[in-house]
Structures are given as C-alpha cells and as structure tokens.
Amino acid sequence: MDVKKDVVKMEDNSTNIGCGFSSSPFSGIFDFCEGEKSSSLGFMELLGAGQDFCTNSLFDYLPQTPSMLPSLAPNFPNTSIMAKECSDYSLNQQPATPNSSSISSASSEALNEEQTDNKGAADQLEEEEHDQPKTKKELKAKKASQKRQREPRFAFMTKSEVDHLEDGYRWRKYGQKAVKNSPFPRSYYRCTSTACNVKKRVERSFNDPSIVVTTYEGQHTHPSPLMPRPTLTASASAQPSISTTFAMPSMPRTLLSHHYQQQPFNFCNYVNGGSPTANASGTGFHRERRFCTPATGSAMLTDHGLLQDIVSSHMLKQE
DNA sequence: CGTGTTTGACCGGCGC
DNA sequence: GCGCCGGTCAAACACG
Numbered sequence: 001m002d003v004k005k006d007v008v009k010m011e012d013n014s015t016n017i018g019c020g021f022s023s024s025p026f027s028g029i030f031d032f033c034e035g036e037k038s039s040s041l042g043f044m045e046l047l048g049a050g051q052d053f054c055t056n057s058l059f060d061y062l063p064q065t066p067s068m069l070p071s072l073a074p075n076f077p078n079t080s081i082m083a084k085e086c087s088d089y090s091l092n093q094q095p096a097t098p099n100s101s102s103i104s105s106a107s108s109e110a111l112n113e114e115q116t117d118n119k120g121a122a123d124q125l126e127e128e129e130h131d132q133p134k135t136k137k138e139l140k141a142k143k144a145s146q147k148r149q150r151e152p153r154f155a156f157m158t159k160s161e162v163d164h165l166e167d168g169y170r171w172r173k174y175g176q177k178a179v180k181n182s183p184f185p186r187s188y189y190r191c192t193s194t195a196c197n198v199k200k201r202v203e204r205s206f207n208d209p210s211i212v213v214t215t216y217e218g219q220h221t222h223p224s225p226l227m228p229r230p231t232l233t234a235s236a237s238a239q240p241s242i243s244t245t246f247a248m249p250s251m252p253r254t255l256l257s258h259h260y261q262q263q264p265f266n267f268c269n270y271v272n273g274g275s276p277t278a279n280a281s282g283t284g285f286h287r288e289r290r291f292c293t294p295a296t297g298s299a300m301l302t303d304h305g306l307l308q309d310i311v312s313s314h315m316l317k318q319e
Numbered sequence: 320c321g322t323g324t325t326t327g328a329c330c331g332g333c334g335c
Numbered sequence: 336g337c338g339c340c341g342g343t344c345a346a347a348c349a350c351g
Contacts, residue, residue: 173324175343188342192323201342 155215163187163202163212169220171200182206196221 158165164187171189179186184204191198198218205211 172322174345176325177341177343180340186341 153215153217155213157205158212158214159210160212161210163204164189165202165212165214167214169193169198179203179206184209191218191220193220193222 164171170192172192173187173189175188176185177188182203184206186201186203189200189202196218198216198220200217201213201215203213205213
C-alpha cells in the first residue's frame with residue numbers, strides 16, 4: 001500500500017477533517033515523518049472548507065485523533081472524514097508499507113529520545129548553572145560533545161489565507177528561510193514566554209498554496225497567555241460558539257509522544273464573528289473565545305461534557 | 320522604551 | 336574537503 005495521505009478536497013459548505021501519514025506529495029515538508037532519522041510522530045491535517053472554515057486561526061480547527069473522528073464527526077454538521085489511513089492510525093496498527101513502518105519506529109525512537117531529552121536538558125541546565133562554559137571555544141566543544149537532540153514535532157495542515165495562525169500562544173519570529181523547491185519561505189517562531197523553548201515553523205504547501213503547514217516542536221511549560229479559564233457568562237453562552245478540546249491521550253502511543261499524550265491540546269474551535277489579524281504576536285486577536293483547560297480536555301474524552309454542551313447548542317442553532 | 324520583525328551571517332549535519 | 340541546506344543568531348529596524 002502506498003502511504004498517501006488522502007487528498008483533501010474541499011466541498012462547498014462542508015468541513016473535511018483528514019488525517020494520515022506523510023504522503024509523497026508532501027514528503028518534502030513532512031520529512032520528519034519518514035525514515036529512521038524521523039523525530040516526529042506523524043501528523044494530522046485539519047482543513048476547513050468553504051468561507052466559514054477557511055480561516056486565520058487554529059482555534060477554528062479541530063485537532064482530532066483519528067480514533068475520535070468517527071464519534072465526533074456526527075456532532076458536526078457537514079463534516080466528513082477524509083483519510084482512510086485513519087483506521088490504521090487509530091487502531092495503532094502499522095500501515096502495511098515500508099514507509100509506514102518507519103513511522104512507527106520513528107515514534108518509539110522519538111519517545112526514547114524525548115525521555116533522554118528531558119533528562120539531558122535537566123542535566124545540562126544543572127551543569128550550566130554550576131559550570132558555565134567561559135569561552136566560545138568551550139561552548140563549541142561542549143555542543144559538539146552533545147548529540148543534537150530534537151523535541152518531538154507535530155504538524156498541522158490548515159487551509160488558510162494567512163500564514164501565521166492563532167493558537168493561543170505568543171510567538172516571536174526569529175528567522176525566515178527560503179525553502180528549496182518552493183516559492184514560499186518558511187518562518188521560524190519561538191514562544192515568547194521565558195523558559196519555554198517551544199518552536200514552530202510555518203510554511204505554505206508547495207503543492208497547494210492555500211494550505212499552511214504549521215509544525216510545532218516542544219512542549220509549552222506554561223498555560224496559554226491568551227487562554228484564560230473559561231467562565232460561562234451570559235454573553236458567552238449566548239454566542240453560537242463551539243469550543244472543543246481534544247486531549248491527546250487517545251492517540252496511539254506509537255504515534256504520539258509521551259508528553260503529547262500527557263498534555264491535551266488546547267486548540268479550541270469557535271465559530272464567531274471577528275477578524276483576527278495575521279499578527280504573529282497574537283495581539284490582534286479579537287474574537288471571543290471559550291477556552292478549554294487540560295483538565296476539561298481530559299474529562300471530555302469520557303463524558304464530552306463541554307463539547308456536548310457547546311456543540312449541541314451550536315447544532316440547535318443550526319437546526 | 321519595550322516588543323516584535325527583518326535579514327544577512329553563521330553554524331552544523333549530511334551527501335558526494 | 337567542499338558545497339548544499341536547514342536552522343539559528345543577532346544587529347538593525349519598525350511600531351505602538
């Protein structure tokens with residue numbers, strides 16, 4: 001079986017949620033999904049369709065584990081599941097291709113890598129606190145002695161007109177590079193919070209310029225500065241908004257790293273007015289949101305409390 | 320003045 | 336060793 005991510009074809013007034021593995025058209029982009037050197041764990045693509053969902057914020061998309069798609073899809077009108085590979089993904093099975101098997105091995109590798117990462121980072125921190133390299137030469141030698149280790153990465157593909165999508169965190173751009181064989185540059189962002197070394201890369205798909213590929217690397221060590229705890233005010237509950245948290249624990253372990261399983265994603269989906277800007281700092285964020293916390297996210301896996309609450313109201317509106 | 324962006328330089332990994 | 340490429344740094348700059 002050729003591991004090809006299903007082409008996500010937009011249909012008018014529908015939301016297609018697809019997920020799968022690295023495909024040949026995107027192999028350049030998702031290089032980390034393939035091969036022994038892979039440090040990532042697969043990816044999900046979240047593509048909105050039509051004007052309503054072709055948007056500027058990751059809040060508008062639903063980071064869903066494939067295993068959740070069948071159960072969640074019925075809750076969203078005009079939602080269809082695109083990728084057949086979801087079954088392989090969700091069932092924690094290795095897709096029957098050489099490429100796919102590499103994903104699995106890469107995942108376990110990344111898992112181990114991350115565990116050593118954490119230890120290594122802690123050791124390094126301690127070491128640097130007590131024994132800081134005094135010269136650049138020492139620093140270089142020190143660096144050389146340490147194998148470059150990379151945090152697990154996770155990528156989203158989003159159909160959007162703007163490159164930098166709101167995700168609730170504040171980012172500082174620290175670089176931009178031209179991508180080989182692509183007319184679109186890749187931007188590098190770092191979380192502005194101190195002691196948080198989460199990075200993300202943003203680039204447009206060469207094959208489909210309307211698709212923005214956002215790759216996250218690392219784990220936030222702080223709550224989202226743009227995500228206060230949800231309070232159900234009268235105005236908020238009156239809004240036709242959807243707010244959803246998808247906790248990652250349902251992701252197969254072979255495909256998701258330790259920390260991604262522990263830390264639910266905080267991306268929320270809301271449908272509301274407003275016009276978020278492309279401001280990378282996230283300061284131009286105007287839409288009203290209802291936020292989710294990791295705690296609620298975990299709970300939702302079992303009782304769909306918040307999701308049920310909000311989605312149902314949304315659906316009632318639609319009906 | 321604080322914060323974020325731009326952009327050329329630099330570095331390290333990798334293949335030849 | 337050399338060149339390519341991805342990733343990062345940091346000075347200069349822009350902006351509110």
